[in-house]
Amino acid sequence: SQQGEEDPQALSIQEGENATMNCSYKTSINNLQWYRQNSGRGLVHLILIRSNEREKHSGRLRVTLDTSKKSSSLLITASRAADTASYFCATVISGNTPLVFGKGTRLSVIA
Amino acid sequence: EAQVTQNPRYLITVTGKKLTVTCSQNMNHEYMSWYRQDPGLGLRQIYYSMNVEVTDKGDVPEGYKVSRKEKRNFPLILESPSPNQTSLYFCASRPSGGGGTEAFFGQGTRLTVV
Numbered sequence: 423s424q425q426g427e428e429d430p431q432a433l434s435i436q437e438g439e440n441a442t443m444n445c446s447y448k449t450s451i452n453n454l455q456w457y458r459q460n461s462g463r464g465l466v467h468l469i470l471i472r473s474n475e476r477e478k479h480s481g482r483l484r485v486t487l488d489t490s491k492k493s494s495s496l497l498i499t500a501s502r503a504a505d506t507a508s509y510f511c512a513t514v515i516s517g518n519t520p521l522v523f524g525k526g527t528r529l530s531v532i533a
Numbered sequence: 534e535a536q537v538t539q540n541p542r543y544l545i546t547v548t549g550k551k552l553t554v555t556c557s558q559n560m561n562h563e564y565m566s567w568y569r570q571d572p573g574l575g576l577r578q579i580y581y582s583m584n585v586e587v588t589d590k591g592d593v594p595e596g597y598k599v600s601r602k603e604k605r606n607f608p609l610i611l612e613s614p615s616p617n618q619t620s621l622y623f624c625a626s627r628p629s630g631g632g633g634t635e636a637f638f639g640q641g642t643r644l645t646v647v
Contacts, residue, residue, distance in 0.1 A: 452633050
């Protein structure tokens with residue numbers, strides 16, 4: 423069952439601009455994670471935000487979580503061509519339940 | 534180096550010929566899982582394992598088997614592959630824990646069944 427749904431499906435921006443991707447989910451969660459995937463490669467973990475947190479930062483990444491709206495957003499500031507990839511949100515309902523992924527947002531950063 | 538290793542990376546096979554995709558992790562993680570990735574469908578979980586000898590079905594388990602005899606290995610078995618199992622497969626591992634932990638992914642196995 424697909425828990426997370428990213429929006430938009432695809433996003434194209436110029437280098438230096440900010441990129442915002444959104445994720446909505448259906449049930450209460452323990453935590454939400456964002457992953458990045460370069461074309462056809464394995465996924466790489468970017469950031470984890472717990473259900474009792476509202477915002478987290480990691481370098482140029484900023485993640486927010488609104489549990490009342492069951493949504494999260496990932497902001498990449500000052501984007502670079504190397505940020506071109508697909509980005510997935512994944513939710514964990516409780517500590518030992520599986521990660522459930524959305525379908526992803528494909529980001530293209532044009533130099 | 535901490536890693537999840539899948540083999541093979543690419544495989545072309547014929548319908549009905551049994552195959553095994555291996556997955557091994559060197560991080561002593563309890564939790565391992567298999568996903569398939571198809572265009573427009575994202576990642577869907579096939580099977581997962583919370584520890585040795587404990588496995589459970591994910592969202593799309595039909596046509597697949599797994600085993601977890603050792604903590605580090607979690608092979609995916611296709612007893613009789615069919616063309617609809619052509620896909621990109623990923624193995625992942627993470628520590629178990631109530632607080633939530635990140636998952637580590639293998640580099641993927643691109644399977645084509647003709």
